[in-house]
Amino acid sequence: MAVAVGRVLQLGSRWGAAAPGAQTLRLICTTTARQRKNVGASGPEKYTEAFIKNQIEEFNLGKRHLANMMGEDPETFTQEDIDVKLREVSWLKLSLCSSNAITIAVAAQYISRALRKAIAYLFPSGLFDKKARPMMKHPTEIFPEQRKIQWGEDGRPFHFLFYTGKQSYYSLMHETYEKLLNAQKYQDQLIAQDLPPQKKKKENICDILNRNLAGSRWLTKIELEEMLLEKLSDNDYSRFILLLEKLMTLPCGDIEEKYVQKFSKEVPVQLQKVVIEPLKYDERGVAFSTGEGGRKTARATAVVYDNGSGKITVNGIDILHYFPVLQDREQLLFPFQFLDRVGKHDMVCTVSGGGRSAQAGAIRLASAKALRSFVTEKEVEFMRQAGLLTPDPRVKERKKPGQEGARRKFTWKKR
DSSP, X not given: OHHHXXXXXXXXXXXXXXXXXXXXXXXXHHHHHHHHHHHHHTOSOOOOHHHHHHHHHHHHHHHHHHHHHHTOOGGGOOHHHHHHHHHHHHHHHHHHTSSOHHHHHHHGGGOOHHHHHHHHHHSOSSTTOGGGSOOOOOHHHHSOOOOOOOBOTTSOBSSTTGGGXXXXXXXXXXXXXXXXXXXXXXXXXXXHTTOOOTTOSOOOHHHHHHHTTTTXXXXXXXXXXXXXXXXXXXXXHHHHXXXXXXXXXXTTGGGGHHHHHTTEEEOOXXXXXXXXXXXXXOTTOOEEEEEEEEETTEEEEEEEESSOOSOEEETTEEHHHHOOSHHHHHHHHHHHHHTTOTTSOEEEEEEESSOHHHHHXXXXXXXXXXXXXXXXXXXXXXXXXXXXXXXXXXXXXXXXXXXXXXXOOOOOOOO
């Protein structure tokens, strides 16, 4: 098309003196090009409220006509009704084109993909093409949601943050920071009245996770952009999430929990695949539970007793003598620290294979599995999310032939 227009312009300039209509032709072509350029520079199309309202009216009218044509109730007519009707029509067409309609109707249930392609080729009516079927979608699902007009008839913007370019985002930040100040003010009032702030008692990690909306997640950047109808940078999103987390870490942050819940979504809890064994009792009547774990080539079995003093023995040796390295002892005791049960249980461990670090990891997994019988289901879920119930599959990678090590290569020498 562009080549043809160029030829016309060249002919017009060459025959300008002889052809009086050449100037008019050149003007028409130039005007069309300018119009196309202006349309491209105008940006995305804006859908006004009147346009969306008109589209909804046309959608409801077309839905009612289509329902009457198919003999369905317009009030309860859905896309599933359309698919069912088209399926019935397609099978009816197959049966009418055959001398034995009953045989075709029965065989249609077991029809193969190749036969479907053959039928689609013999009857190119579009019944088997999903794109050719009528689709019923509400206009609000087709046309993206947009912000309303932000200025009045005099041209003045309604919001004082309009010229920031992200008025919804900065307005949300102002509102969240105001909630933070309210929580701090409420905390100061309690301190002034010599009243302890809420939840000033000692909390373990499970309580903090529960208070911070455990079992849920913050809205993603894309979800927050859809809520605000504005484009956000990664820095903007991270600042907002940090502000929410700071609000929830305050001792009196629970007074704004309903506000914070608007920016979080619940995460479905993973189903328990392993049945937790109930507590057992020994001849003394002390409750205990057993767990097994592994790490590399080390295998461990841990027996955790209730109402203990925190004594831990490994292969009949005290933990301080068996694990002289502090890091190994911290790893072994982490499940008890996570559940705030240090010094409340006794544990007897049997471990074999591997080194000291691998044995500590195996005992950690075994003790965590044994502790499941002493805690609630919610705390078990917290343990799973923290990775205490997940085996560590990492092992040392083998040396490769022709190499110095697992990954390291020999030094290359030219001669």
